Amino acid sequence: MSAPLLEIRGLEVVFPTRGGLVRAVDGVDLEVFPGECLGVVGESGSGKSVTFLAVLGLLRPPGRIGAGEIRFEGRTISHLPEAELRALRGRAIALTLQDALTALNPALTVEQQIAETIETHDPDLPRGRARQRVLRERAQELLRLVGIPEPARRLAAYPHELSGGMRQRVMIAIALSCRPKLLIADEPTTALDVTIQAQVLELLGELRARLGTAIVLVSHDLGVVAEHCARVAVMYAGQVVEYGPTRAVIGDPRHPYTRGLLRSIPSIEEPERPIRPIPGQMADPIRPPPGCRFAPRCSLARPACRVPIALRPIEGGRAARCIEVAA
Amino acid sequence: MSAVAVTAATGIGAPGGVRPLLEIEGLVKHYDLRRGLRRLIEPAEGHTVRALDGVDLALVRGETLGVIGESGSGKTTLGRCALGLVEPTAGTVRFDGMDLARLDPATAKALRRRMQIVFQDPYASLNPRRTVERIVGLGLAVHERLDRAAARARILAMLERVGLGAAHLDRYPHQFSGGQRQRIGIARALVLRPDFVVCDEPVSALDVSIQAQILALLRELKEELGLTYLFIAHDLAVVAHLSDRVAVLYLGKLVELGPTRAVLKEPAHPYTRALLAAVPRLDGRRDRGAGRLAGEPPSPVRPPAGCRFHPRCPYALPVCRVREPELSEVAPRHRAACHLHREAA
Numbered sequence: 001m002s003a004p005l006l007e008i009r010g011l012e013v014v015f016p017t018r019g020g021l022v023r024a025v026d027g028v029d030l031e032v033f034p035g036e037c038l039g040v041v042g043e044s045g046s047g048k049s050v051t052f053l054a055v056l057g058l059l060r061p062p063g064r065i066g067a068g069e070i071r072f073e074g075r076t077i078s079h080l081p082e083a084e085l086r087a088l089r090g091r092a093i094a095l096t097l098q099d100a101l102t103a104l105n106p107a108l109t110v111e112q113q114i115a116e117t118i119e120t121h122d123p124d125l126p127r128g129r130a131r132q133r134v135l136r137e138r139a140q141e142l143l144r145l146v147g148i149p150e151p152a153r154r155l156a157a158y159p160h161e162l163s164g165g166m167r168q169r170v171m172i173a174i175a176l177s178c179r180p181k182l183l184i185a186d187e188p189t190t191a192l193d194v195t196i197q198a199q200v201l202e203l204l205g206e207l208r209a210r211l212g213t214a215i216v217l218v219s220h221d222l223g224v225v226a227e228h229c230a231r232v233a234v235m236y237a238g239q240v241v242e243y244g245p246t247r248a249v250i251g252d253p254r255h256p257y258t259r260g261l262l263r264s265i266p267s268i269e270e271p272e273r274p275i276r277p278i279p280g281q282m283a284d285p286i287r288p289p290p291g292c293r294f295a296p297r298c299s300l301a302r303p304a305c306r307v308p309i310a311l312r313p314i315e316g317g318r319a320a321r322c323i324e325v326a327a
Numbered sequence: 328m329s330a331v332a333v334t335a336a337t338g339i340g341a342p343g344g345v346r347p348l349l350e351i352e353g354l355v356k357h358y359d360l361r362r363g364l365r366r367l368i369e370p371a372e373g374h375t376v377r378a379l380d381g382v383d384l385a386l387v388r389g390e391t392l393g394v395i396g397e398s399g400s401g402k403t404t405l406g407r408c409a410l411g412l413v414e415p416t417a418g419t420v421r422f423d424g425m426d427l428a429r430l431d432p433a434t435a436k437a438l439r440r441r442m443q444i445v446f447q448d449p450y451a452s453l454n455p456r457r458t459v460e461r462i463v464g465l466g467l468a469v470h471e472r473l474d475r476a477a478a479r480a481r482i483l484a485m486l487e488r489v490g491l492g493a494a495h496l497d498r499y500p501h502q503f504s505g506g507q508r509q510r511i512g513i514a515r516a517l518v519l520r521p522d523f524v525v526c527d528e529p530v531s532a533l534d535v536s537i538q539a540q541i542l543a544l545l546r547e548l549k550e551e552l553g554l555t556y557l558f559i560a561h562d563l564a565v566v567a568h569l570s571d572r573v574a575v576l577y578l579g580k581l582v583e584l585g586p587t588r589a590v591l592k593e594p595a596h597p598y599t600r601a602l603l604a605a606v607p608r609l610d611g612r613r614d615r616g617a618g619r620l621a622g623e624p625p626s627p628v629r630p631p632a633g634c635r636f637h638p639r640c641p642y643a644l645p646v647c648r649v650r651e652p653e654l655s656e657v658a659p660r661h662r663a664a665c666h667l668h669r670e671a672a
Contacts, residue, residue: 043534044505163623164398193397193561195620198605202619220535223607250609264539266568268606271587275568277539281504 003074004031005182005214006055006093011068011078013047013054020286023066024050026238029311032182037208037215039225039246041261042235045282048218051235052184054078056095057085072182091121094175098187100167104159110170111155114139114177121178142173147203165196169203176207186218201228222261226250234258237283237293240311244318254320256298292322300324346424347385348523348555349409353418354382356404360628376627378404380579381418383654388522391549391556393570393587395563395602399627400576402559406525409557410442411435422523440470443516445545447528449508453500459486459511460496466519485518486511489544506537510544517548525557530565542569563606567591572660575599578627578635581654585661595663597640634666642667 013025025047032038042048053059055070057080070078077088089095097103105113115135118125125131136155143151146169159167168188175183185204189197205228208215219225225232226246233243234255242255253259260278267273280297283289289296291306298305304323311319312326358376361369379401386392396402407413408420411427420427422438430438443466446452453462463482467473473481483493489510500508509529516524526545530538546569549556560566566573573590575583575598583596594600601620622639625631631638637647646666654664 043536165623193624194563195397195601195605196623198607198619199621201607221607222535223609226609227607261535262609264536265609266539266542266564268564268567268591268603268608271564271567271591275539275542277543278536279540281506281537282534 002034004071005034005073006030006032006216007069007071008051008055009069009071011051011054011070012066013050013059013063014066015063017286022285023288024063024238024285025054026288028068028235028238028240030233030240030243032214032216034181035208035212035214036231037205037217037229039229039232040216040218040235041220041222041225041232043220043282045237045285046235047238048235049186052095052186052216052218056089056093056184057082058089058095087121090117090175090180091178092180093182093184094178094180095184095186096168096171096175096188098190100164100171100191101159103171104167106159108158109155110143110157110159110162111136111139113170114142114174117174117177138177139173142177143170145176145207146170146173147199148173163196164192165200168192168200172200172203172207176211176213179211180213182214182216184216184218187220188217189224190220197224204228222250222265234261237285237288239293239321241294241322242318242320243311244314244316248316248318254314254318254325255294255322256300256324257294258320260297345387348388348423349384349386349557350421351382351384351405351409351418352421354379354384354405354408354415354420355417356401356408356413357416373629377579377630378627379408379415380630382576382579382581384574384581384584386523386555386557388555389553390571391558391569393566393573394557394559394576395561395566395573396576397561397602397624399578399624401579401627402561402576403527405576406444406527406557406559410444410525411438412444436470440466440519441522442525443519443521443523444525444527445509445512445516445529448532449505449512450500450532452512453508455500458497458499459491462500462511463514463518466515470519481518482514485514488548489514489517490540504537505533506540509533509537509541513541513544513548517552517554520552521554523555523557525559527559528561529558531560531562538565545569563591563602575602578624578630580635580664582636582665583663584654585658585663589658589661593658593661595657595661595668596636596665597642597667598636599663601639634664 008028008030011025011028015022015024028051040048054065065078069076118135118138126134139155140151143154148154148169189200204215217225217229229246232246232249233240236257242249242258253262263276264278266275278297283293292309295301295305309321309323311321313319314325356379358378360374394402394405408415460482463485464478467478467481486492486495491510530541533541558566558569567587570587573587574581577598583590583599594603604619620639633649634647634652637643644666652664652666654662657663657668
């Protein structure tokens with residue numbers, strides 16, 4: 001296998017709050033390989049979004065990286081000065097957010113927003129009148145790339161004039177405007193209707209194939225990840241609890257949380273199949289349970305679960321953070 | 328609505344001649360977008376949201392009818408009309424034989440206690456300044472004259488039934504998680520022992536593991552209390568899991584209605600097929616591109632002529648552009664509004 005594009009080692013992200021220190025991400029190890037699509041699945045409070053905000057250097061103070069290292073193409077980026085991070089963002093690593101209506105600037109047209117991104121990151125743009133022409137051509141080309149009909153007309157549109165699906169496409173166009181090597185798509189389809197979701201996910205898949213962009217698909221929806229990602233990491237309460245090839249993880253989950261998630265989802269093939277909810281609630285982020293974070297909700301929990309457990313490797317490039325897994 | 332449509336509507340939900348608990352006939356709800364004097368100078372055409380445009384449905388006591396549809400399909404408006412919360416532009420809604428538009432105040436009040444709703448957003452639908460006891464007890468205070476101790480006992484019993492307890496009575500909504508808030512919303516809806524509950528996207532704001540808890544709870548409560556649900560959601564798997572029958576809405580029109588299994592296994596309308604094809608599958612082996620929809624739903628302000636789905640339909644015939652298809656039987660108790668079935672029949 002080639003060298004990873006992105007490597008996250010022992011990442012900790014902390015947020016000081018009045019109630020105490022919240023360790024939103026606690027010892028996450030992940031890697032993303034060139035051109036792959038990695039799925040990161042978890043519920044609210046799992047740390048899935050915060051992990052990648054940390055990668056982009058976009059943590060909102062007082063949130064900060066408490067420990068660990070993030071490497072992009074072998075270079076450590078976890079403690080870069082802001083100016084260097086800015087250069088990296090957009091050009092090397094780009095981000096799309098769930099809610100395109102708030103992520104886009106309501107006062108600028110689609111063309112202005114795309115042009116702004118290209119101008120910020122591309123030093124090779126021509127000067128003078130040619131610049132405007134090149135920017136317009138590139139913006140139009142990008143809209144065509146993300147499947148927006150009548151791109152020339154859409155350039156003049158403001159975000160509120162577009163549908164949710166179109167806005168998500170525009171955001172993807174902006175993210176791809178500088179040909180990043182890695183695209184982090186945070187819940188790209190959560191706000192969309194199911195037929196539009198299918199279109200946007202298909203678009204992401206096509207773009208990955210055509211441009212070779214690696215994608216991290218952050219989602220709460222295991223089905224979305226199952227269809228589009230070869231590998232998946234399942235997060236719970238700030239930690240990766242299981243990872244591996246998606247088909248293996250979903251077909252034969254080894255962590256009780258992954259199993260519980262799968263049993264919680266109603267099946268469209270067998271709607272009568274009873275669903276079995278996971279009892280209890282997400283761990284308290286300020287006072288997480290000692291040892292395994294999932295133990296209080298786990299039917300297999302025993303006293304040995306009260307000491308911290310590392311991810312244990314399993315055959316087939318898999319791992320799970322559970323003492324039931326033979327180390 | 329014509330007499331034919333009326334009998335057809337009643338027939339849909341009344342196997343064995345049982346009178347339906349809820350009958351919706353020719354339901355139309357238009358929202359006028361013109362404000363003030365503009366109503367005088369601008370034509371209604373092009374300024375009216377046709378949220379519902381002639382829907383017939385009937386629910387028998389004890390069943391769960393699932394309603395699926397995407398944004399703008401009219402599913403929420405349908406739920407609001409079914410409860411009499413929104414006044415229809417045309418058509419009737421009858422509950423237990425009584426026309427909701429022609430009720431005297433006393434009957435209206437009596438009916439309201441029998442019809443309740445569970446809302447989508449457990450954050451916005453609970454008053455942040457009221458304790459759980461007052462939120463759940465408000466309906467009791469209006470409809471039943473209980474002394475404080477008796478009211479408290481009823482509230483507590485209901486809270487315990489939904490998985491909360493005495494310790495929660497004096498707390499405020501912000502002290503609860505999303506799942507717990509939805510339990511409070513369910514307790515509020517059920518404390519008056521209603522017959523009929525509209526569940527409007529009750530789990531779509533919740534995490535997967537919590538969503539499953541709430542679905543299981545809704546299912547148990549339905550069995551225990553003999554409830555009838557109109558269950559509205561955009562998630563097909565969730566709707567299918569809970570519903571005996573499924574109604575599919577597209578741009579204010581009912582396009583398919585039938586037993587859950589039949590609609591899932593043999594969807595008769597191309598839109599239903601496309602919806603099913605768009606649902607991500609856990610085995611990752613979905614037939615990619617099969618029935619995949621291009622384009623986006625048109626605006627309900629300017630719905631296409633003929634069949635409203637024809638601009639996106641891969642099987643559209645010339646007739647689909649001009650004539651609106653009627654809901655017709657494709658199998659026993661299974662109906663679809665599509666010219667393809669007329670052609671085949």
